[in-house]
Amino acid sequence: EKPAVEPTNEKRRKLEPYTDDAQGKKMTTNTGLFINDDQNSLKAGERGPSLLEDFILREKITHFDHERIPERVVHARGSGAHGVFKVYKPMAEYTKAQFLNDTEIETPVFVRFSTVAGSRGSTDLARDVRGFAVRFYTQEGNFDLVGNNMPVFFIQDAIKFPDLIHAVKPEPDNEIPQAASAHDTFWDYISLTPESAHMIMWVMSDRAIPRSYRMMEGFGVHTFRFVNAQGVASFVKFHWKPLLGVHSVAWDEAQNISGKDPDFHRRDLWDAIESGNFPEWELGVQIVPEEDEFKFDFDLLDATKIIPEELVPVQRIGKLTLNRNPDNFFAETEQIAFHLGHIVPGIDFTNDPLLQGRLFSYTDTQLLRLGGPNFQQLPINKPVVPVYNNQRDGFSRQNIDSGKTNYSPNSLGNNYPEQVRAEQGGYTTYPERVEGYKIRTRSKSFLDHFSQARLFFNSQSDPEKNHLVEALCFELGKVKTVAVRERMLGILSLIDKGLAAQVAVALGLHVPHPPEQPVNKNVPADGALENYEPVN
């Protein structure tokens, strides 16, 4: 059934009651009392002490004292925008998701771009991964595609994420450096984590210094699942292809711009939208039938691997247009709470251990960052469809949930149909068959850490290769501990001997021969490096 109201307008209309323009209005306290002076406190005598009684002073200062919330533990610096998504052709063969089938529907979206390592006030031009998080306000609930501008990740298992982030963030003793990976703890960790080799090639490439958010690709990174109305599933990787093409700046340009305008990317996005120059991306999918799961020489569940586009082409299936700046940075860009677990029928997860851990982490952190269990009621998080369940109470509940009952089953009040059968609709998890022993390990199919790193390096043009070498020289040149530099040269030599040699010369070091075996206690004894000869 078609929505009664055109959905783009629907989200806008839903946000309107919360969007208040104070222009020309009389000032009041938070209880609505009209006041005529919020500039002078109440005093005992003209030069006397301020009085505790002064509720106007107390309210104003108390609110101010509580205005900051924790910044995101990662991706703290971001810029957001509203827009719309439209699918080109029905995707019913693969997914029953309504917003990927109905070509008439314009699904409202909110997108937040971000850097990863820096704090909220850090520069846009850092050499870093960029977040590319998209919220679709669909008629079946919110769907979030929480991706990055690089198609792979540093680690294969979410349990390592706190270590990775501790290593990349400013060092714990002196909080140096801000928003940069050029320091000992980061490279120490990377040199001991061979599975990050592929990602490091991307992060040292020009992709890590985009010209504009409008000129970045986006990737869902993990392999997800599409499920069609017949219950048939296929694997899917999501891509965003910018219609302006992919462009980067050179490192010296990045440093220059960063000094002059650390808000360069934020300003560029804002100005483009204000001037009606709406940024656009096409949504791409790589689809792999379930029965082809084991046809690749890498594991589809391993987030350090891409599916080369030569093997599975990217089909472009729809278009995203960003067409409206937020009214309020805090209420929208800061309070939006993305999560991979926000899915709709027709889309499901896989057993990628990075994905599985993320499914826990986002809501957990948002319970703290947004102050308790009711953050889905914040205007930017509210779906465009109604929400009914038995969840009540908690800090800052916005609903007056009426009725006597907040439990099921009940015979006294609000009753949901007791048991909706799957044929009647509603989300059902794809019934993937699983079996096995409970073991804390990594699949051997995850242990090739260098082939795709090498593939990426070899795919670069000569100028791009030079940039990559220069980036490594700059970054490792900031590392004080020689053993860390040497260990990194060992890793680089497993990717490409020539690359390692060029970096070694710049650093005044020799490539260790044979390369020092990276120590990674999480890799089983018959682990990664044994299968790999150094490249000659």
Ligand code: HEM
């Ligand atoms: C935030 C992407 C891995 C935990 C984000 C954001 C993006 C993102 C885009 C910013 C969302 C926003 O703009 O509000 C990714 C990608 C990953 C990845 C593409 C790997 C494929 C992980 C892992 C964990 C994690 C493994 C934890 C186990 C977090 C947390 C936040 C975050 C806690 C902050 C969320 C908030 O405060 O709202 N991630 N991430 N991420 N990510 Fe990830």
